[in-house]
Amino acid sequence: MTDRPPEIHEQRILGTELLWAVGVGVLVAATLSVVVFTALSRDINPPSNVERIDPKTLHLSGEFAEHNLGTTVGPDGRVTARMIATQFMFVPRCIAVPSGRAVTLRFASPDVIHGLLITRTNVNTMVVPGFVAQVHTEFTRDEDLLMPCHEYCGLGHSEMWATVQVMPDDRFKPGPDGRVSCAQR
C-alpha cells in the first residue's frame, strides 16, 4: 500500500467543487420551486390560524360548549364540524361530513396537547391547549374513516380515536337546527 500523494491540481479540485455547488443549487431551487408552486397553485397550507381560546373555560360557553359540538350546516350552506380533544377521547366520538363539499374542522383542547390525523386523507393538525386548530378540507370517498389522536397525551392515549363518517351529499341532510349526526350502522 503506497501513500504517494495523488497528483490532482488545486484548480481542478476547485473546478469540480464549483460544478457540484451548481448542482446543489439547482437541486435546492428545484425542491423549493415544487414546494412553493404546490402551496400557491393548489392552496396547500399548514393549519395555522393562530386563534386563541382559554382551555380552562372553553367547555362552559361559546363555540365549544356541548350543544355546539358536532357537525353544523350554516344558513349559507357552509359545513363546520367542531370537536373537543380531551384525555382520552374526542367529543363527540363520531362526526358526519358530506363528500365532495368544502368542510371546516375545528378542534380545541381543555387539558393537554393532542393531535389528530384522518386516515386516507391529508387532514393533520396538532391540538395545543390555548389555540383553536382549524383544517379546511374536502372528503372524496364515502366511507368511515379513522381519526386517532397522534400526539402522546397520557397513559390512555392509545384508546383515543374518533370516527369520521363521510356521507354522499344526497344523504347528508341537516335537521331543522342545521345539525347532522352520524348514522347508526
Place this chain on the structure above:
Amino acid sequence: MRNVERLCLAHFWVAFAAFLVASLLGAWQMWVRSPLGANIGTPTPGHYFMSVTAHGVSMAYVLTTFFIMGFGYFVAVTSLGRPLPGKVWAWIAFWMAIVGVVMVLIPIIMGQASVLFTFYPPLTASPWFYIGLVLVVVGSWVWCILMFVAMREWKRENPGQPVPLAMFATVANAVMWLWTTVGVAAELLFQVIPASLGIVQTIDAGLARTLFSWTLHAIVYFWLIPAYIALYTMIPRAAGGRLYSDTMGRLTFILFLVYSLPVGMHHLMMDPEHGNGWKFIQMLLTVFVSVPTLLTIFTIMASLEIAGRLRGGRGVFGWIAKLPWERPAVLATGLAFVMLGFGGFGGLINMGYGMNAMVHNTSWVTAHFHLIFGGSVVIMYFAIAYEIWPRLTGREHASPAPLRWQLWLWFIGMMVMTLPWHLLGLQGQWRRVANFNYADPIIAAWGPWVLVSFFGGLVLLASALLFVRNLAVLHRSPLPVAQRPLYALAVHPPHRVPAALNGFGLWNVLVLVLMLLAYGYPIAQFVIEPSPAAMVHRMH
C-alpha cells in the same frame, strides 16, 4: 494518547451500556405493538410508555451526549497532539452527568416520568427527571468549554496555523450545542420545572413547544457531527486515500452551525400557534440544511475515489470495487451513505410545507429519524468505536469478520424495520401508541408489515449485542496494536486559512441574526399577546 484513555473509555462505555438497554426496550416495544403482542392484556400502557421514555432518553440523550463528550476529548488530544487542559473538570463533568442520568432514570422506572423524551407540557413528570436532564446538559457545557480552551491554547502555541479539521469540527459542534441548549434550558428553567415543583399551576403550552423546537432540530446535528468528523478525517485514511478538500470540510461544519438552528419550527408545521409566514421562512431555511450534507457526499466520494484509484481502480466506477470494503470503517461508510440516501429523501418530504400534512406524527417520521440517526449516525459511531478502541486499549482485533457481521446486521435490521414504517406512515399509522386495535379492518391490513418491521427490530437487537461483545472482547485480546496514523491528510494540506475558516466569531454573529429573524417574533408573540395558559397535568 496522553492519559485520557480512561476518560474516553468511561464515557464510551456509559454511552454503549445505555445503547444496549435501549435496544432491548426498542425490540420489546415493537413486539407489544405487533399483532403478536396484541390482546395479551399485560404489559399495560403504563409499562409501554415507561419503556418508550427510557428508550428515547437513553438513545437520544445518554448514548449521544456521552459518546460525543468522549470522542471530543479523544479528538482534542490526538488531533492537537497536546494534553487535555482541565482534565479534572472533564471528570467532574462526567460524574455530574452520571448523577444526572441516575436522577432521570429512577423516576422513569418508578413510573413518575412517562412523558417520553420530548416531555411536552402540560404533561409533567417528577421534578427529578428534569433536574437530572439539566445536570447532563450542564456536564456537556463543561465539555464545550474544555473544547474551546483546548483549541485556544493550541492556537496560541501555533500562531497562524490552521486548526486541524477534526478539532475545528469538534469546536463547531460545541459552539452549536451551546446555542442549541438555550431553547430547552429556557423551557425547563422558566416553565416546566416550576410547574413540576408545584410553584405554578398553569403553563403556556404553545410557548413551551416553540422553545423546545429551538433545540429539537439542532440537537440532531449535535448527534450527527461526530459521524461527519469521522467521514472527513478518518475514513479517507482508513480507505487508503486522501481527503479531497480540507476547505470544503471547514465550510460544511460552519454551514451546520449556521443552518441547523433557525429551522426548528419545521417540527411545528401542523401547530396552530404559529402563522404560515413563519413556518414558510423556517421551511426555506430548512432546505439549506441539505447543503452541507450534499457537499459532504461529494467530498467523501471524491476522497474514496482517490483511494480506489491508488489501489488500481480504473474507469468511471471501477474504483468503487477496488475500495477495501473488508475494513469495517469503509464498509460502515458505504452502508451509512445508503441509509442517508433513503432517510434524506424522507426528510425532504417532512420538510415540504404542504407535504408534511401527509406524514406528520405518523410512522413515517419515526422511520425517518431511526434511519438517519439510528442508521447513518449510529453506524458511524460503531465505525469510530472500532477505529479508536485499539488505540484506547492498546489491543487489536483478532479478525475483522465479527465487526463486519455486526455492521451488516445493523444495516439490514434498520432497512427491514424502517421501510415498512415509511409505508405504514403513508397509510396513516400514527406514532406513540401502546397497542393497535387489529380488529379494525384498516389497522388489520397493516399487521403483516408491522410483523416485518418487528423482525427488523430483532436483527437490530442481535447487532447491538454483537457490537458490545466485539468491544468487550478487545479488552482481553492478546494482540498488541500496530501503530498507524488515524487522521487523513488532505490532497493539498492547508498551510494558511482565512480567519473566518479558523474560528467562529463571525459565524456566531450570523447565527444570532438568523435566530432573531426566524425565532424573534414567534417567541415574542407569546409575550405580546400571551396565549391562555393550560392547567398543569402532573404524571407523578
